[in-house]
Amino acid sequence: MVEGVQSGKCPNAQLSSWFVRSGWSKGELARQVNRRARQLGAHHISTDTSRVRRWLDGEQPREPIPRILSELFSERFGCVVPVEELGLRSAHRSPAASGVDLPWAAPQTVTLISEFTRGDLMLGRSGFLGNSLAMAAGPELVEPMQRWLVPNPSPAAEELPAPAVGERPDLSAPELDLLEQTTVMFRRWDAQCGGGLRRKAIVGQLHEVTELLEEEHPERMQRRLFGVTAELAELAGWMSYDVGLQTTAQKYFVLALHAAKEADDRPLGAYVLSNMCRQMIHLRRSEDALELVHLAQYGSREGATARTQSMLYAMEARAYANLGQPGKCKRAVRMAEATFEEADETDSEPDWIRFFSEAELCAETAHSYRDLAYASGRSPTYASLAQPAMERAVALFAREAAESEGGGHRRSYALNLIGMAGLHLLRREPKGFASCAGEAIDLAKLLRSERVHNKLRTTAASAVHEFGDVADVVELSRRLEAELPEEAAAVAG
Incomplete structure (x- = not known):
């Protein structure tokens, strides 16, 4: 299978720069490309170290490889890395x-x-x-x-095609x-x-x-x-x-x-926008995230329940935290907490917002303060603000898991255990990190969630980098490699 075309002998300096900063070896990048290609159904892709070397030397890979490389580097660095910034040509769209x-x-x-x-x-x-x-x-x-x-235009202007006669009953x-x-x-x-x-x-x-x-x-x-x-x-x-x-x-x-x-359904649309906001935060596009959540708040100012409004304030706080704006972040946190107190505990709320419990609110508050801590140069003040909220979130998710027949919101529980492990790192407490991360591994093995697996690996890698001489951290890293190898990560099933 031909995977690229030569574009002269000029090395691709842009791709080489991103590659060197990623810390990947050529073999590791090749494995990542092959794995992502399988997820996308492109089973004809078979990349090896020599192919990666040719890309770095200036060969232009064919689609879908430029898109795959863009996604892989975007996820590695937590920001959008367009195909063009990798020195590659994208297919005309x-x-x-x-x-x-x-x-x-x-x-x-x-x-x-x-x-x-x-x-x-x-x-x-x-x-x-x-x-x-x-x-x-x-x-x-x-x-x-x-x-x-x-x-929307008037219904007459947007009529759907008439059904085929006798094709399906009403x-x-x-x-x-x-x-x-x-x-x-x-x-x-x-x-x-x-x-x-x-x-x-x-x-x-x-x-x-x-x-x-x-x-x-x-x-x-x-x-x-x-x-x-x-x-x-x-x-x-x-x-x-x-x-x-x-x-x-x-x-x-x-x-x-x-x-x-x-x-x-404006409230449902606002919920969709909140998830787009969350995705932009994940990709470190915090200004985009803030604009999306503000659009959601404006569009749903009439009709959204208190629980939905609280969730939107919580996402606004996350966006402000990642922008390094503590005053606006704290205000949004206070608004989220105050609005949540008015939430309806009956069955009148739509099912899509019922996930936003006290545990989720505490988790978002903790993550906002944690993000502020990093934006402020690992501020111990914001780390201290994050800890009680994260502890409360973990305790509530643990209780739900124990009381629920299906394990409750197991993924949220795992993510917040990882969040607590990260806070221990921020506070330079390696033993606390290892304890929380060990519990997270137990849950992660029950989940088909690339997000959980990646967060766990990334947090563990940070721990090894900072506390590689601590026995608990070394043992946790070994356990992670043995019990949750990268090939066990979720695929799009």
């Missing part, structure tokens, strides 16, 4: 068929979701990658999302109820097992729902169907994010926002 600037109209939304899910489901068989798998950031991302607030209310209950079940599985276990099942369900949307239904039922579509697309995006498919996740989030608009 039509503005109308790529990116996130998509038509805000019901028929086009249905078509786009149907086509994208079909391609995603084909990954394992034909290596289909689609034309839109490129990460958007900055104005390219934020400006199209602002059109979420523009009112969708009944009980059938729609069952679709909504199935979405709730998928959400529980994701929290308990991670995104790698049921991602393809959700994509398949989403594809089936778009087929229903191609038919004509009464307006109220049509909106409910778009609501189910939005929730499934959000879940597909969240699970893709959890297993490390960042570009796929972003596309699903964008499509979910379009569906939420057609469902006329």
